Each structure stands twice: as structure tokens, then as C-alpha cells.
Amino acid sequence: MTTLPQTMFATVLLHGGYSGEATGPYIESAGDWLAEAELPVPEPGPGQVLVKLRAASVNPSDIHFIKGEYGQPRVKGAPAGFEGCGDVVATGQGAEALKGQRVAFITAGSGAWAEYVLAPAMMCIPLRPEISDEDGAAQIVNPLTAMAMVDIARNAGDAFVVSAATSQLGKLMCGLGRDLGLKPIALVRRGETVEMLKDHGAAEVLVTTDPIIADKFAKISQSLKPRVFLDAVADQLSEQVFCAMPNQARWICYGKLSAELPKLTQMGQLIFMGKQIEGFWLTNWVTSTPPQDQARVVAEVQARFADGRWKTDVSEHLALRDLVPNLAEALKKSDGKVIITP
Ligand SMILES: NC(=O)c1ccc[n+]([C@@H]2O[C@H](COP(=O)([O-])OP(=O)(O)OC[C@H]3O[C@@H](n4cnc5c(N)ncnc54)[C@H](OP(=O)(O)O)[C@@H]3O)[C@@H](O)[C@H]2O)c1
Secondary structure, X not given: OOOOOOEXXXXXXXXXXXXXXXXXXXXOOHHHOEEEEEEEOOOOXXXXXXXXXXXXXXXXXXXXXXXXXXOOOEOOOOEOOOEEEEEEEEEXXXXXXXXXXXXXXXXXXXXXXXXXXEEEHHHEEEOOOOOOHHHHOOOOHHHHHHHHHHHHHHOOOXXXXXXXXXXXXXXXXXXXXXXXXXXXXXXXXXXXXXXXXXXXXXXXXXXXXXXXXXXXXXXXHHHHOOOEEEEOOXXXXXXXXXXXXXXXXXXXXXXXXXXXXXXXXXXXXXXHOOOEEEEOOHHHHHHHOOHHHHHHHHHHHHHHHHOOOOXXXXXXXXXXXXXXXXXXXXXXXXXXXXXXXX
């Protein structure tokens, strides 16, 4: 039996609660929000497991959270980080079946940017051996969101719009859309990413800095008739895109990469064209989707990573002990995830 250490290295939250601001998932210096600490190794309670970390990912939600602008309050001094993968080394009551398994996990209370992590057994997915630790560290948040949102899109027509399409989630959704015979219309900021997005499955790619993007989008919208806009940017251009979409269109905001607050300019569209503005949060999907449907989605996600249809692009690896001094710089690269290893 493995003997666990008494203490562990962890990267902890410097502040508690909410900040009351929403400046976006960007930081000048991680030291403004995080600190290094030596903490007692936590003990799993009923329904929880203790995971020895192999790899953790850094998602925009982690950065919103450490800054106090996410959908749940911070606990000062608790380890940060929502998602990762590792080996289950101890289990609480009712979670014994996971003992010894390599799992992807979402954390609860004691976060992923630490040598040992607490996770609810319900939020652990035993990993197939073909799945690398890097893919395992980004196996839940983005892939489940991609599956859930493309499912919404496929029920509404053949085409759908994706903003921030160079994001990991954007690429997953374009690939999945193409595989389902749909036509993803991708919005990107950088012209040099157009071909890459087409290779990933986008039927059309528009560059948001193009001065005539609104006209170009209006023409594509008239011909492909997208009725779902999966939007992680939510700025004024998003509102223009929504206004150019056909009747019954749904603007589904699931991220806030831009700090700009858009103004609604055509309220009549909501009344006369049956258009809707709504949000999507994976947390709500998990609590509202029957377990057998979630199991089907999880199996499909693992199959896609196992056979190479999906993969996690990695921009940088950071050791846990190097995280605080180097995270802000590592996040400036825009071509993949920062992966943390112990
Ligand atoms: N609601 C949910 O349940 C849920 C679940 C998962 C993810 N999300 C959200 O999904 C989004 C993508 O997540 P991810 O992990 O895939 O992100 P990611 O891989 O870290 O990529 C984000 C990319 O978005 C682009 N971007 C950044 N700021 C932008 C801006 N102001 N305007 C346009 N593009 C911008 C950048 O690419 P370029 O430099 O190439 O433009 C950046 O690399 C995030 O907003 C995240 O919070 C939401």
C-alpha cells in the first residue's frame, strides 16, 4: 500500500469571494492572484477521492476564477485549478471502486494545481490506456461542452456559427460539426489561422478584423442560414452577427473572452423574428442531463481522443513549482493549452 506524505506543494488562491469586476481571463502577473504553499494532504470525505496529480490544464475558467469573476466564490488559501488527471490513491466512503485508477477529474474544494487533489467520484472518468496524460488533463471541460453545444446546434439546422474558433473548444466543435455533416462558420481574430480552421472542419472562416466582415457574414448567413451562434467572445461584433442571422436564431453565450459589454441594437428581432439570447454553462448541463446520457457522451469523447479525431494542442508545459513566476507569460501564447505537471 502506498504511504501518503503528510504535506504537499500547492498553488493557492490569494483572495476569497468575488471581486465584483469582470476584466476577462487575462493576468499581468500570477503573483497578484496566487501564492505557493505547503499544505496538509487532504483526506477524501464520503463520495470523494484523493488523486495524485499527473497533469492539470489551465482553462480560461481558471483565470476568471482566481480573479473572482467566475460562477462560484473563491476560498482564500485553497488550491486553485479545476481540471486534470492523475491516479486515485485514497477513496472516501462509496468511492472505493476508483482506487488505483488513472482518472480525468474535476475538482471540489481542493484544486488541481497541487501534488494531491480532492475530486468528487461523480466527476472522475477512468481513462482508456491509449489516452495520454495531456489529453486526460483536458478531457472534461472543453470536450463535454463541445459535445453538448454541437448537439444543440445540430437540432437547429445544418450550419452554426462559432466565435474564438482558434480556441481549443472552437477547434473541437468545428471538427465534430464536420464529422456530423454540419457546416461550422468560424470567426477568428488572426488571418493566419484561416487555413488551420478549415483543416479542423470549418466550412467558412471569417476574420473579425476584416473591415467588411459584417457584409461578408450577412451573405454567408443568407445562404447557409445558421440558427445557432456559439459565442465565447460576446462583444459588439457578436451582437452584429446575431442581428444578421435568420429568424429563430439563438445567440448562446458561453464565454466572455472580451471585456467589452455589447449593446442590443435591434430589440424588435426578439419580438418579431423569434430570436433568443441565452447562456450555456457545463455545470448546469451536468446537473440536468440524465447519467446514462452523460455516460454516452463521455464514451464518445474518449473514443474521439483515443483514435486521434480530437487532440489537445499544448503551448507550454510548466512544472507546478514554476507556475506562479511563469504562468502569465505562458498564457500569452495563443496556440494551445498550458499543461502543469507536478
Ligand atoms: N460555459 C461553459 O461551460 C464553458 C466550458 C468550457 C469553456 N468555456 C469557454 O470557452 C472559451 C474557450 O475556452 P478554451 O479553453 O477553448 O480557450 P483557449 O484554448 O484557451 O483559447 C482561447 C482563445 O480565444 C482567442 N481569444 C482570446 N481573447 C479573445 C477575444 N477578446 N476575442 C476573440 N478571441 C479571443 C485566442 O485565440 P487567438 O489569439 O487565436 O484569437 C485564445 O487563444 C472560454 O471563454 C471559456 O471560458 C465555457
